[in-house]
Amino acid sequence: MVSKKMLDLGKIRSGIRDIYEYGNKLSEKIGAENVLDFSLGNPSTPAPREVGNTIKHIVSELSPKEYNSYTSAPGDRDTRLAVARNLNTRFSTDYDENNIFLTCGAAASLNIIFKAVIECENDEIIVNTPFFPDYKVFIEGQGAKFVLVKCSEDLTLDTDELEKNINFNTKAVLVNSPNNPSGVIYPKENIDALVDLLNRKQKEYGHPIFLISDEPYREVVFVEESPEFLPNLYDNTLVAYSWSKSLSLPGERIGYILVPTNATDYTDIYAAISGAARVLGYVCAPSLFQRVIKDCIDVKPNIEVYQRNRNLLYTALIEMGYTLPNPKGAFYMFIKSPNNDGKDFCERAKKYNMLLVPGEGFGMKEYARLSFCVDTEKIEKSISIFKELMSEYDL
Ligand code: PLP
Numbered sequence: 018m019v020s021k022k023m024l025d026l027g028k029i030r031s032g033i034r035d036i037y038e039y040g041n042k043l044s045e046k047i048g049a050e051n052v053l054d055f056s057l058g059n060p061s062t063p064a065p066r067e068v069g070n071t072i073k074h075i076v077s078e079l080s081p082k083e084y085n086s087y088t089s090a091p092g093d094r095d096t097r098l099a100v101a102r103n104l105n106t107r108f109s110t111d112y113d114e115n116n117i118f119l120t121c122g123a124a125a126s127l128n129i130i131f132k133a134v135i136e137c138e139n140d141e142i143i144v145n146t147p148f149f150p151d152y153k154v155f156i157e158g159q160g161a162k163f164v165l166v167k168c169s170e171d172l173t174l175d176t177d178e179l180e181k182n183i184n185f186n187t188k189a190v191l192v193n194s195p196n197n198p199s200g201v202i203y204p205k206e207n208i209d210a211l212v213d214l215l216n217r218k219q220k221e222y223g224h225p226i227f228l229i230s231d232e233p234y235r236e237v238v239f240v241e242e243s244p245e246f247l248p249n250l251y252d253n254t255l256v257a258y259s260w261s262k263s264l265s266l267p268g269e270r271i272g273y274i275l276v277p278t279n280a281t282d283y284t285d286i287y288a289a290i291s292g293a294a295r296v297l298g299y300v301c302a303p304s305l306f307q308r309v310i311k312d313c314i315d316v317k318p319n320i321e322v323y324q325r326n327r328n329l330l331y332t333a334l335i336e337m338g339y340t341l342p343n344p345k346g347a348f349y350m351f352i353k354s355p356n357n358d359g360k361d362f363c364e365r366a367k368k369y370n371m372l373l374v375p376g377e378g379f380g381m382k383e384y385a386r387l388s389f390c391v392d393t394e395k396i397e398k399s400i401s402i403f404k405e406l407m408s409e410y411d412l
Pocket of ligand 1: 058121122123124125149193197231233258259260261267272
């Protein structure tokens, strides 16, 4: 009666959402101030003032037709140009509006990219573990095989393992840096090794292998080192970007796909991106927010609270003896359970009304993920709970 594939995908529970819903119910019962809900990556910092001011300006100065209408499918030309110019300034590139396709956020960008590049059910997309759980749904939903490759011990890319898993059917390798859930930024030498590997494999198999860069956290960075800009290192890179995190606009659904001119068969890729967006029914990215982005393209994200939370909690957790990478970007901590059982750790945390997400859904069951995009007060409150938890394992 319904598609078996969609039914199966629909039945996969989102571990993150389940815990978030549990947190909402608990908040109703005992009050939100008593729940330490670290489940969801919903930015706690409000959108910068410029965003609100721009919305007010648009709504008061323009006619509704100008900001409520359909735009062209790839998005308003001036907005695409503004995005291209911003990238050119930051990464010494030479893009114009024809390299940018505006989307309804990173989830849309990724689905459109997968739909555009997947040709048959033998196609394989490689994802590095730990990974954002929705990748599985997106990739399988768009008709390819979801292939997992474990990262190294320090949660950077393991190019030897990648090499073992790349074959003739490999359509793309997906990377996410800064990473959700680990906060790791893949270092330059790591990316260079990946680029070298992909170049060799493209030659060996005689067809392009895409490098898909999912980068909604590009600007959420706490260290000097920035994530590499992959299209400058590898021609067949497709970038999926979103302003959900950098401008705290997750509910507005606005992002883009970057197709570099140097990509093999660039014109066909851009046309396939347009076709895929149409088939998926996106029509165009939200019109009002296309205008907002045009005017706010150079606004810097405010990551002060995340930086403070990260410093506070990381120092405390390390002093208590926990094992975790110090997040260089994004706003998550991936904490190893003292007994290597992330689910057990999350259950124990629940007893203190502290909500974490088991690492299993991210591909590493020894871990638990904590989102620190919350008020600092909650991070402060969590510290004594983490101490209690650690002492439970000492017993
Ligand atoms: N990719 C990663 C790594 C994410 O963490 C998220 C959201 O949390 C997304 C994609 C989807 O983001 P968007 O809200 O822009 O669709």
